[in-house]
Amino acid sequence: MDNSPISLLERAAWRRERSMPSMPEVSGSIPIRGGTRWRRALAFMGPGYLVAVGYMDPGNWATSIAGGSRYGYALLTVALVSNIMAIILQALCSRLAIATGRDLAQACRDAYSKPVAWVLWALAELAICATDLAEVIGTAIGLNLLFGVPLEIGVLVTALDVFLILYLQNLGFRWVEAFVIALLAVIAVCFGIQIALADPQWGLVIRGFAPTTEIITNPDMLYLALGILGATVMPHNLYLHSGIVQTRAYGDTLPEKREALRYATLDSTLALMFALTINASLLILAAAAFHHTGRTEIAELGEAHTLLQPLLGSAIAPTLFGLSLLCCGLNSTVTATMAGQIVMEGFINFRLAPWLRRLVTRGIAIVPAAAVTIAYGESGTAKLLIFSQVILSLQLPFAVIPLVTLTASKAKMGVMVAPRWLTVVAGIIAAIIVALNIKLLVDFVLG
Template structure:
């Protein structure tokens, strides 16, 4: 591409192609003359779909393992991860609103084809890791509530494609309403469990203070990276930048700025809500298991079976199972949309949603089924945590392009990120990369 083409396309290497999720693109109308409250209400939804990634089954595994092993210490990681997520998700919304592109399309339109293909493969790997966690978590939820064997539960998870197809047929607002309803169920279940556990709140508050011990202890760092990978998920950056464009955003700078404000409020409030639930998982594990000397609890099934005898309430395991199943179902919906955005954005390859879902679910079911049959529940717990660490290792390959794009005046125009935000985001990207390098070093030297 010559310089003249770059200038015409606003700093992008190629012209913008077909919009993400074309069947629902700008399908949610935002009345230009409506009150601020009604316009803001029109933007409520995408943030909560992103928040699902903060409560998925992989997050449960790392938080339960971290809480039982190290008490409340890793709450600081949950807090830092949430702050990082708020910054990065706001940049995802900014990229979409300013350029009309999701992150996958932006990578395709900015980088040479070989680079874009590598990033696409890494993004697909991240989605597969996410899907593995959902498959296992949903299967465990079915097992805990209905006694369905894990091997059968893994296969049953493939049927969620029909739920997604039904919701998509009703309209995108119905998908968002379903997600938000399930999040409400999860929150109620956990808040009741926390009340039953009755933790020492002074210790909980102190757990939010960062400590250097996390960097010095390889096992703690491994779990910390698992929490980071389970919280700031690569596919969420692609997802958010795509579903924000389901809103009918005006073309003027004023309308785009207003849309960005509303989208940022939506994601920030949703992520603060997610932090409460995310922290609740770790607090429950610390208050229930760590304080009673059970520091090796990592399997979700083991945690479920121990809740009733420790807390003394028969309802506690049922609430645990219900919320886990709700998390698994919720995550399948958002991961499907993320997979669709990634495939269509990077390689402009479109297929029916049901086919896309079956392919990604099949790829996830195979390793999950093998581990479940061969190693049993103990193996699934290790695979859950490993999947979250893989997500953390993939995160930099989504974050660095996002920071680069949103800091470019040529690409973002008047909505370019402020210098302080770009500097902060770049520091976050370097921080994540540094932690991952430290983890790889620890693995290489055998610690």
């Protein structure tokens, strides 16, 4: 009897046999050693934190700062709900990858007709370019705030990170994870110090996590809430997670894959709770530093940086803000590169050298970013940042819906098919995301 999650009969549900795994140069490169459960669980820690990076990119910064400065702590509940949605969707990504040996891009290519797969590929590439555009702008602003580098030059400098990523990948995938986690630690320390300086009202912070009907009844508040949701669940993260979880050599038997799913879900859940902490810290900082001092119209990152010193009474506050933004931008560029590689190889089985793929993706992002910064300066980059989030919102349903439907199919998932309750919850989440992102897009079009 075949004990593997995908038997020969079940494989017939796919259009064709899958090809080479995602990022073959690192696939299965991290052994899962024997010993205690803690040691095996530790071997799975890492991919979740690369995914978490996408939940705290410059797009999240802009929406969280705007929400906190305008409405105080009230939108913390939106950040919490958005994070819960993300945890469930990323858990489905792990399930798909471990059960089938496919990333989401490969699964879409094998399950759908060729024209549909090519359309999904084009939309995924558009989303990754939009993501990279946000990272370019965020990194350039961070360089400007810390070192006074003009935005136009900062945008061009961001192309150099391709060499850093290539170097880390040559050392091994664990080095990539270590680099990302180290920068996340820097971000956490920076925000910890800034929150301490801001001295928020913790009673109001706790109350902010409770739902309020004002979010629905107040149109302006609803718009910002939709922006927070749209900037939280990122389509490229779904492709990314389903690819990098396969860097673990977890084995082929059903017990081994069930254990891998359990530890991978634990990894992504803990990492996304960390991401919630960072996003909540952004909103809390904006509420304490701006909203409660009467500055309720702060929306641009540079403006927030400038006002932190006089409002918090410390010269180190703006430096910490700029440093954490720069770390965030660098981290996000690493994960966007990997997502781009997974999408291109998975959907159309077209493989480029990682450095060449990086330069192509970064070049597509740099051209509009450089043009806007030269023509309009910082105010233009803020508008471009918002536009990139709208593009992501438009593409999101085309990643979420295939993920939910594929993991709900027993013919494709075998015995590791998602439980009915999980499929129902994920379906509700998908419907909410689709509806809210459509509204966000309509509001954007209508001005």
